[in-house]
Amino acid sequence: MKTTIFAIELCSMLFCCTSLFASEGDKDRIFMQFIMNGQSLSTGHQAYPVISTEHLRGNYMLGNQVWINYGNTGQLTFEPLVGTVSEAFAHEKHFKSRQAGTIAECPLLGAVNHLRLKQPKMPKILATSVGVSGASVEELSKESETRTAYKEFETSLQSAAKIVAQANAKIICPAIFWMQGEFNYDPNPEKGLRANVPNTTDKREYKKLLVNIKNNMQNDIQQQYGQSDKPVFITYQTGAQYMRDTLAISMAQLEAANEYDDIICAGPIYPMTDRGGHLDSNGYRWFGEMLGKVYYQSQVQGKAFQPLQPTAIVREKLPTQLRIKYHVPVRPLVFDVDLIPKIRDYGFEVYVHDYRQENKQTIKQVEIDGDDVVLTCEQPLVGDVIVVYAGTRSFIEDRPKGKDGLQGHGNLRDSDPYKAFFKYEDLDEMQDGTFVHPRDSFETTLRPDYEPKDRKGRVIYGKKYPLYNFSVGFYYKLPAGNNQMNVF
Known part of the structure; x- marks a missing residue:
């Protein structure tokens, strides 16, 4: 480290x-x-x-x-x-x-x-x-x-x-x-x-x-x-x-x-x-x-800081499985589908041989196992294996037909309790019948494409920004014949 x-x-x-x-x-x-x-x-x-x-x-x-x-x-x-x-x-x-x-x-x-x-x-x-x-x-x-x-x-x-x-x-x-x-x-x-x-x-x-x-x-x-x-x-x-x-x-x-x-x-x-x-x-x-x-x-505070990121990519004994070992700033790992909408396979993708769409593998299951994430695919992972997170082909799971939406996102985070000072504002909040934040006459909303929610499905208006460490996006290739690749 x-x-x-x-x-x-x-x-x-x-x-x-x-x-x-x-x-x-x-x-x-x-x-x-x-x-x-x-x-x-x-x-x-x-x-x-x-x-x-x-x-x-x-x-x-x-x-x-x-x-x-x-x-x-x-x-x-x-x-x-x-x-x-x-x-x-x-x-x-x-x-x-x-x-x-x-x-x-x-x-x-x-x-x-x-x-x-x-x-x-x-x-x-x-x-x-x-x-x-x-x-x-x-x-x-x-x-x-x-x-x-x-x-x-x-x-x-x-x-x-x-x-x-x-x-x-x-x-x-x-x-x-x-x-x-x-x-x-x-x-x-x-x-x-x-x-x-x-x-x-x-x-x-x-x-x-x-x-x-x-x-x-x-x-x-x-x-x-x-x-x-x-x-x-x-x-x-x-x-x-x-x-x-x-x-x-x-x-x-x-x-x-x-x-x-x-x-x-x-x-x-x-x-x-x-x-x-x-x-x-x-x-x-x-x-x-x-x-x-x-x-x-x-x-x-003098603490060494590194983001949530892989430390190693490992082939499991089961030929359809891949294990991603993580540096986790604050345990436990969590798949957060509230602050970010559910991304297909939580943002993970697996390919064999090379990074082409036709070589993309069907992921059957994504599981957290301690500080690791285990990916189980439909077919054996033979030869070069490429694993990607928050890449160009990670999209909302239930996106409307014809719309990809939220490319480059994922749901994996740690549980860092570090507190923010400022609160998430409703940019369309109104007081006495007028907008708190004035806007041009033609503007209908200042809100973002997606608003973060709490576990009860409510937008986090008036609540402090959560400062969890979400996983970095990454692209790694585990070469054929190698059972493990250490990232750092």
Whole structure:
């Protein structure tokens, strides 16, 4: 098992020890900058309405919004952090609808507000989003010859450093949150590092680019702020409707987290509420709290965090059976068909020989056995065996005819009791005959495609977001002649 080595000394200085903060005044001179980078899910694309509208004392942003870009026209000073519609969209005629691409509820809000509520006396937080909707990893990279997105990140560091220097304060960056990958699932001739060169869709190349941008961001932070510790790099796993083929990009993110001590995979995005790919307001804030949880557990409590994921794929004595051994953060394993609708075979697929539809095996039974999941197929599993979870062909079990729905989902989770702070809102709630969240006159609903339910079948309105660890999506091949394949 990989252990997280990020800045135990820094963690103890900022959260545990009082030696650094001899007085309240000393603490007030420390800022902790949390940076979010990525593409549309990092910015909060298609996220109207904003629901993180309350300012929590001690949390700040750079300028007049959490995004360093997207119309940040305010003077670059530290202002109280509050959720807003980005200036790039706030003045458009129709931005208050479900389908509008409005950048609004940035997941970074949920992350840092979670940390503030978890540690009210922690140093001041500076939250900065530098992501760009619709960008490939190449376009976000420092080496890009076609885009200048990386300069937005550099500007955020330079501006923050200048402000704290003028105030005789200090700033450090303990974490970078990464939410990007969707645009690397499909090649585009305009999204490579150079003009007329397509972006990569290859697992190894994406992993290389991911590690490279991580290193560049960490190095620039250390140089700009004079900090000795690297900020931990916390990535999500690209998924849901964006999954493609062998899940190359999603597997690259997972493998990078398993291979590098300064990368943590916080888990998949598919459990959160969405609007057909992009999340809705609840979904963004919900995953933001998930990021806050992972940061808190790993960097404050000092616990090694890994998502719910396979550790080994094993052929059983019965030739029709396959056993998947799991790393389970908090036992027991559960098939949850309330927060997520029942997915065919709970999201599992099995193939023999190769990954073609005609080689897909009929699964007769899916069972939880301790920390394992056992799949029983109709025919013997001879030769190469491929097992997939939350892939491109996982759909709602009772979907309407002609509609696939909820590609890239699954029902397997752990039982982590960790508590969120924020509650799932009914985006169509009404008071005194009017909507709590105003919308364009043509808009009939702001609700997501599917709303999570409790065990009694009731939508979880007014209840705190559950922060279980759902299984990552995966694609593994157990070669012919091998009875077991260890994942990590």
